[in-house]
Amino acid sequence: MRAVVNAAKDTIEIQDRPIPEIAADEVLLKVAGAGLCHSDLSILGRGDERLIGDILGHEVSGVVEAVGESVADYRPGDAAIVSLVLSCGHCRECLRGRQNQCREIANRKVSAPLSPGIGRDGGMAEYIAVKEQHLDPLGGLSPRDAAPLSDAALTSMHAVNSVRDRLDSDATVLLLGLGGLGHVALQILAATTGARIIAADTDGRKVDYAAEHGADLALVSGKDTAERVLKETDGWGADVVLDFVGIEPTVETTKACIATGGQVRLVGIGGGTIDYGPRTNGLPWGVNVERAYGGNRSDMREVLALAQAGKISLELTHYDLEDAKEAFDDLANGRIQGRAVLVPGA
Numbered sequence: 001m002r003a004v005v006n007a008a009k010d011t012i013e014i015q016d017r018p019i020p021e022i023a024a025d026e027v028l029l030k031v032a033g034a035g036l037c038h039s040d041l042s043i044l045g046r047g048d049e050r051l052i053g054d055i056l057g058h059e060v061s062g063v064v065e066a067v068g069e070s071v072a073d074y075r076p077g078d079a080a081i082v083s084l085v086l087s088c089g090h091c092r093e094c095l096r097g098r099q100n101q102c103r104e105i106a107n108r109k110v111s112a113p114l115s116p117g118i119g120r121d122g123g124m125a126e127y128i129a130v131k132e133q134h135l136d137p138l139g140g141l142s143p144r145d146a147a148p149l150s151d152a153a154l155t156s157m158h159a160v161n162s163v164r165d166r167l168d169s170d171a172t173v174l175l176l177g178l179g180g181l182g183h184v185a186l187q188i189l190a191a192t193t194g195a196r197i198i199a200a201d202t203d204g205r206k207v208d209y210a211a212e213h214g215a216d217l218a219l220v221s222g223k224d225t226a227e228r229v230l231k232e233t234d235g236w237g238a239d240v241v242l243d244f245v246g247i248e249p250t251v252e253t254t255k256a257c258i259a260t261g262g263q264v265r266l267v268g269i270g271g272g273t274i275d276y277g278p279r280t281n282g283l284p285w286g287v288n289v290e291r292a293y294g295g296n297r298s299d300m301r302e303v304l305a306l307a308q309a310g311k312i313s314l315e316l317t318h319y320d321l322e323d324a325k326e327a328f329d330d331l332a333n334g335r336i337q338g339r340a341v342l343v344p345g346a
Helices: 037-046 152-161 184-190 204-212 225-232 250-255 297-308 321-332
Strands: 003-007 010-014 026-036 059-067 081-083 129-130 135-137 172-177 196-201 217-220 238-243 258-266 288-291 317-322 337-342
Touching: 003 321, 010 321, 026 135, 026 321, 059 129, 059 225, 081 297, 135 297, 152 184, 152 297, 172 184, 172 225, 172 250, 184 196, 184 204, 184 297, 196 225, 204 337, 217 225, 225 250, 238 250, 250 258, 317 321, 321 337
Parallel strands: 172 196, 172 238, 196 217, 238 258, 258 288, 317 337
Antiparallel strands: 003 010, 026 059, 026 129, 026 337, 059 081, 081 135
16 A cells, blocks of 8 residues: 655655554554644654654544454444544543543653554555544545544644633633634634634634634734734733644733633644743733643544534645645645645545
8 A cells, every 4th residue: 555654854755555454453444534734744853763664644534444353333334533542441541531641642751642643653545454442433524524623623622622611602712823723623612602702813814714714803913913802802811812823922922912810722833832930921810721632532522523513614625645745845835724635546
């Protein structure tokens, strides 16, 4: 089979690999679509020797080709999506529904929990072997187009769910960044909360998208973003800030306009930082800051239900798997609106 491989630092290769064999509890999934994420660029940029040689791709959906002898709920021809977090299912955290904090794969010494393409072969290939417990049925959703739901939508849903108790009708949420994740988070906020949504991005096209998809106020980001948010909230600030960029300017905007007792979720991995100290962190009293990652199975099922109901959709650009280098270059240079999906045999 053909596969996109992490060959060296900042280098991918499209290689021939054997079709994976499956264990008794696994499914062989014929990949219909594999999403491309800034995390993939980050993985390549690190040049981590432990990941060199892995097939990339942590957003994966497709159609079941074959099943192991103990698989109970899937049959050939079923459409399914692969979990972002390959949790064990039996540790304390998994049993409490916190699969993205699984004690077997997400201890405090790892930068991210085990995922397809991050610590094991991923889905930028014609086939992938997956444990049955790490699949969810797609229902009527397109197996080609659903792949980014497993991260772009899942991570957004988890971030929103973590602050849902603060998103009443009299609350204001500031959404920074309207790219692959942010444009989905906007739709989730609009569909599932009554909060006032202020959305900001440096790209005017994305700002126009926000204005058409649920933002109460859509701003072109700049040095005056925090000032405008404060003006719109009578000087109080945003009750919640969801930063899907994570670079220094967006972090500074967050610090400048988060309300007292507000909730901050840092999702983007752009390298910005918030220094913490009881007197010197530059934040109002009572602010909670959380580094958001992935989501749990409950979040994923909520995502699928919203997508199946037509309440969220993905803005997609498709590439043939053989054109993966072009797709990576387009993503790295900001030429992709929404999410890119690699399609084997497109």
